Amino acid sequence: MMKAQGSNAIKLLLAPLFAVTAFSFIGSSAAEDAMKNEDTFIDNLLGRMTLEEKVGQLSLYATSFEALNHDPVNPVFKPKPAEERFDEIRAGKVTGIFNGFGVDLLRRNQEVAVNESRLGIPLIFGADVIHGFRTVFPVPLAEAASFEPSLAERTARAAAQEATAAGISWNFAPMVDVSRDARWGRSVEGAGEDVLLNSLFASARVRGFQGADLSSFDTMLATPKHFAAYGAAIAGLDYNTVDISERTLRQHYLPPFKAAIDSGAGAIMSAFNEINGVPATADPFLLKQILRDEWDFDGFVVSDFNSDLELVAHGFAADEEDATSLALNAGLDMSMQSGLYNDHLVDLVRQGRVQESQIDTAVRRVLRYKFRLGLFDDPFRYFDKKREETLIGSQPIVDLARDAGRRSIVLLKNQGNVLPLAKDIKRLALIGPFARENEHLNGPWSIFGRNDESVNLADGIRSALMSPDSLIVVKGSGIEKAIDGGIDEAIAAASQADIVLLAVGEGQHMSGEAKSRADITIPKPQMELAKALKASGKPIVVLLRNGRPLAIPWLADNADAILVTWFLGSQMGHAVADVVFGDYNPSAKLPMTFPTASGQCPIYYNRKNTGRPDVPERADRFKARYIDTSSQPQYPFGYGLSYTQFNYTDLRLDAADIAHDQSLGVSVTLTNIGDRTGEEVVQLYVRDLVGSVTRPIRELQAFQKVSLAPGKSRTIRFDIDPHALGFWGPDMTWRVEPGRFEVFVGGSSEADLGAQFVLRGE
Ligand code: BGC
Numbered sequence: 001m002m003k004a005q006g007s008n009a010i011k012l013l014l015a016p017l018f019a020v021t022a023f024s025f026i027g028s029s030a031a032e033d034a035m036k037n038e039d040t041f042i043d044n045l046l047g048r049m050t051l052e053e054k055v056g057q058l059s060l061y062a063t064s065f066e067a068l069n070h071d072p073v074n075p076v077f078k079p080k081p082a083e084e085r086f087d088e089i090r091a092g093k094v095t096g097i098f099n100g101f102g103v104d105l106l107r108r109n110q111e112v113a114v115n116e117s118r119l120g121i122p123l124i125f126g127a128d129v130i131h132g133f134r135t136v137f138p139v140p141l142a143e144a145a146s147f148e149p150s151l152a153e154r155t156a157r158a159a160a161q162e163a164t165a166a167g168i169s170w171n172f173a174p175m176v177d178v179s180r181d182a183r184w185g186r187s188v189e190g191a192g193e194d195v196l197l198n199s200l201f202a203s204a205r206v207r208g209f210q211g212a213d214l215s216s217f218d219t220m221l222a223t224p225k226h227f228a229a230y231g232a233a234i235a236g237l238d239y240n241t242v243d244i245s246e247r248t249l250r251q252h253y254l255p256p257f258k259a260a261i262d263s264g265a266g267a268i269m270s271a272f273n274e275i276n277g278v279p280a281t282a283d284p285f286l287l288k289q290i291l292r293d294e295w296d297f298d299g300f301v302v303s304d305f306n307s308d309l310e311l312v313a314h315g316f317a318a319d320e321e322d323a324t325s326l327a328l329n330a331g332l333d334m335s336m337q338s339g340l341y342n343d344h345l346v347d348l349v350r351q352g353r354v355q356e357s358q359i360d361t362a363v364r365r366v367l368r369y370k371f372r373l374g375l376f377d378d379p380f381r382y383f384d385k386k387r388e389e390t391l392i393g394s395q396p397i398v399d400l401a402r403d404a405g406r407r408s409i410v411l412l413k414n415q416g417n418v419l420p421l422a423k424d425i426k427r428l429a430l431i432g433p434f435a436r437e438n439e440h441l442n443g444p445w446s447i448f449g450r451n452d453e454s455v456n457l458a459d460g461i462r463s464a465l466m467s468p469d470s471l472i473v474v475k476g477s478g479i480e481k482a483i484d485g486g487i488d489e490a491i492a493a494a495s496q497a498d499i500v501l502l503a504v505g506e507g508q509h510m511s512g513e514a515k516s517r518a519d520i521t522i523p524k525p526q527m528e529l530a531k532a533l534k535a536s537g538k539p540i541v542v543l544l545r546n547g548r549p550l551a552i553p554w555l556a557d558n559a560d561a562i563l564v565t566w567f568l569g570s571q572m573g574h575a576v577a578d579v580v581f582g583d584y585n586p587s588a589k590l591p592m593t594f595p596t597a598s599g600q601c602p603i604y605y606n607r608k609n610t611g612r613p614d615v616p617e618r619a620d621r622f623k624a625r626y627i628d629t630s631s632q633p634q635y636p637f638g639y640g641l642s643y644t645q646f647n648y649t650d651l652r653l654d655a656a657d658i659a660h661d662q663s664l665g666v667s668v669t670l671t672n673i674g675d676r677t678g679e680e681v682v683q684l685y686v687r688d689l690v691g692s693v694t695r696p697i698r699e700l701q702a703f704q705k706v707s708l709a710p711g712k713s714r715t716i717r718f719d720i721d722p723h724a725l726g727f728w729g730p731d732m733t734w735r736v737e738p739g740r741f742e743v744f745v746g747g748s749s750e751a752d753l754g755a756q757f758v759l760r761g762e
Contacts (some may be wrong), residue, residue: 012373015471041376042367045119046360048531053119054356054363056093060302060336063100071448073099073128073513074305076228077337088122090116093342095334096124096170101448103263106167107383114379122379124221124370126170128445129209130189135160136442136449139547140175140201142408145564145588145640146189147681147705149204150716155404156208156398161218165387166448170221172269174205176256177226181602182592183236188444188547188567190231190592193604193637195252196700199259206263207320214266215374224260224303225269228286229253236601237747238516242275247693247728249275249412257698260360266299268367270332272307279314281307282323300333300365308337321346325353333362393453398571405568405575411586411641412562412594418539419561420582420643421499424466429475429497429531430458431490431505433479434545441478443547443567444512446677453570457503457543460573464581472497476533479507482525487532491722494536501580502530502559503543511547520598521551534558543576556596556634564590587679587705589640589748594653597629603760605637605749606696613646638683638700639748644674644710648682648746648753656757657758660736662718664757673706679707679745687742692730699748701725715735718745722759744761 032130046054049378062074064082097109108123131137137155144152156174163171178198179187202224203266211219229249233240235557241743244265249267257268268291271280282305291297308327310348317323321344324344327335348354363759374381391397409418418546421428434440436458439453458473465471476490481743496499506528510517521527521739531554541561544550563586568575578584595603616632625631647670654665670682683703688695702718720743727737740759744751 007156014343014478019507027393038368038371045121045367047365048119049363051346051349051356051359051599053092054359055341057095057363058090058095058334058345058359059339060096060334061094061098061339062097062337068435072492073445074337078298078339079320086112089113092117092119093429096338098126098172099128099447100125101127101163101166101168103167103383103385103388105660107380110379113282118491122375124170124373124375125167125168125382126172127324128172128447129159129163129168130173130175130445131443132159132401132446132569133166133448134392134450135162136454137401137404137406138568139187139188139324139443139566140190141547142566142568144197145198145405145410145566146148146203146407146590147402147703148407150405151404152201153204153208154206157211158400159219160209160211162277162397163448164218164382165384166392167382168220169360169375169382170267171209172225173209173221174202174222174224174260175226175480176202176224176260177229177231178253178256179231180604181231181236181599182520182595183518183601184233185238185510185512185517185548186231187592188511193256193593194591194606194700197397197591198256201261202256203263206260206265207642210264210266214372214652215377215598215739216383221267221369221373222260223255223267223269223302224265226271227257227268227291227301228271229275229279230273231269236614237436238514239272242273244275246611246732250728254290254677255530261295261297264277266372268297268299269303270303270307271302272310274314274316277305279311279316281332282311282316282326282330284330296355298365299330299369300362302334303327303332303336303338304353305336306338308335308340317421321348324348328354328358328362333365363750369432401569402571402574402578405571406424406578406584408565408566408568408588409575409586410581410588410590411578412564412635412639412644413556414561414643415561415562417643418499418541419563419580421580423464423581425498426470427472427497428461428465428470428499428501429472429493430461430462430501431474431476431493432502432529432543433475433477434503434505434543436473437476440508440545441572442730443508444515448570449570450589455571455573457573457576460575461501461580463574464577466584467569477525480523480525481757482528487529490529491532491536492539492648494538500533500538500540501543502533502540503545504530505545505550506547507545508547511567517599520548520595520601520745522555527554530555541580549590549592550694551595551598551634553596553634558657585643585676585678586640587681589681590635591637593633593637595634596632596634599626599629600631600633608694608697608735609697633709637749637758640681640749642674642678642680644672644676645672646678646679646680646708646747647671648751650742651745651755651756653743653757655757657760658722658761659760660722660738666720666743666745667715668753669713670706670712670716671713672706676708676711677707679705681705683746683748683751684718685743685744685749685751686720686725688725688727688737689740689742691727691737693727693737695727698744700749725759
């Protein structure tokens, strides 16, 4: 039951309403009872609401800007001082607040809603908890490199524990947009280019945020975003037009959303972009046909920040009223920040341009999830000061951040086994703009983390060394600007050292929302530093800082070792040190292809063959190839080394052919032929050789992460389910076509151990 927080007449009015939650229905199952309770409760409440109050339940606003302790993550749009916002809450015009946090602040807002608005409907508090709350985990793209959805589930769970302890019960995550174009800055927020990897991480993160029971005090509502195909923006330019076939949309961009919904996600955020001429925020094909008719989604759809208002700029709506009716009628339930629904929906109903029944449907969906969060039972359930003080930043969560960090680091090169380094190394130089700084560790969308609490590279590496004095730290260059005398100082440091750790890449401000880059190379001053250090002759180990794949052909050729260290969050310095000194043997694989040149983008492994496929080793002009650079990636999807080596042998298929209702067993022997225990991501790809629409040259079908001691072998088994071999056919229905398929198993998307089987027609 709702806890009384001050007395007023409204509470009394509501008392019978809230009592309905405890109502019992004789003769039906507990789940049915709960559902009936929920429906009865919502019907009852809806029956008491004015049209204005209904519209208020569909209107979400950012926290008052004076409450922010970070740079705004959104454009500043109609900011309101707290007192004005309180008046709106009192008037029942606000369904929730986002990106405010802290028990005291949110409790104050909730008290106004519950005690001072006519119906006392609780607010919902949302936030962008993208990769951790106060304890920051690796950026999602990095975490996807672990190929361990269970890890993402654990970090999402921990993020939910911290965020809910600060009063937040609704997360604007996970981002499940497939991103095939590394120029797109928001690649950093998702699980990369592959549909299976994205789908598995989407499900895992939803499970982690929502837990087993949404109404528990430490779980929060998940919001897969941005629906849909936001990552397919032309030229990798954020917010840009998307023009793709319905087949590509269904085959590559929608499945992670479906997976997230199947895992129980209760909200969806619409995307900023248009698809094929219709902005996603007002697209009935997406919001009604796909979400409701095909997927049976019972949650609510929230716009992105002002994306309903932006229908005007798109040239899709004539004015604000038009935008409002187009969005609502298309199936957009809740408006974020623009205020459009509050400003126009009541009039639009009066004019007959919007049906009140459509508003009721939207309000029902919102109330349903407020109900399932338990907010009607106790609107203050997320406000426990003691929990806030003790749980946030607690040791198990910090330890998880370190483990997640090291599991996300990808080893791209290790010439002469220069890594791992010995902890008793005499002289080690750590050089580069990221050598000792705290501003670029957490990565974009870490608005609740604190830079000064994160462990930088110098501190992490020094604390692992036997003698802390053996580390020399020199900046050498800024991120985008040279430093006077920086290179000389760096060379002097390198000349005293046995090995150079070179921390270069892109800054946090170069990756994330509105951070598209046309040239995804490392800025020139840093490359000049790298080249000067190479001339010093000392072995160079690159610690790459990045939120997306970068084009690093010179480093690929000239560095002795390369570790992709992304933005790893609170424990970055320790996580990198764990890998550099071999306390953790790297096991991650690239979730996105690294190009040799920016102009190759978008480049991804599951491309089509074309009629003139390139054969790299043959100099044939009339092929799908560039005349000025390679058509091959620098490092392919799925690639990543270990300090040990793995060998794949004995690929066997249980049958040469199978019927459509049989699955096919595939086995391979994995042997650790090196001298350390290591983990390998065993990947299985399939190629459908002939289809009624052309099929990709490879598609990831399954993977397993396996740990093996040196000298040991293990048989790894997979089952291929023919249904998963299907695709969206010429008539836009899902079909599984008989024919010949190729299977490849190995440690990257270029695995060459292959076999064939036939899927029979019957
Ligand atoms: C982003 C969303 C985010 C929202 C609220 C938008 O700019 O696209 O991902 O949830 O802002 O901060």
